[in-house]
Amino acid sequence: MICYFYKSRIFRMNTSTNIFPDVIQHFGGTATAAAEALECSIQTICNYRDGREVPADMCIKIEKLSKRKFLCEQLNSKIDWQYLRGTKKKVA
Numbered sequence: 001m002i003c004y005f006y007k008s009r010i011f012r013m014n015t016s017t018n019i020f021p022d023v024i025q026h027f028g029g030t031a032t033a034a035a036e037a038l039e040c041s042i043q044t045i046c047n048y049r050d051g052r053e054v055p056a057d058m059c060i061k062i063e064k065l066s067k068r069k070f071l072c073e074q075l076n077s078k079i080d081w082q083y084l085r086g087t088k089k090k091v092a
Helices: 020-027 031-038 042-049 056-065 081-088
Strands: 002-006 009-011
Touching: 020 031, 020 042, 031 042, 031 056
Parallel strands: none
Antiparallel strands: 002 009
């Protein structure tokens, strides 16, 4: 992981293989089209494209909307997705 400073803030960049350009291509080929499809800002899409970590909720949304073309494990490898996929929701 690479960290850098910008305007007195620390940003962490994901240095693993970034598949987000492929995600953008899947959702229309532009950051604008991807932002509309994923219901987020263009800047958010650009941040992910540039290597920022994709949060869990966005990973899940991308996996659902892409019909599992892009898996959560590919988008954010820091989360133990295997554990989460193995747990079942308890009904009270």
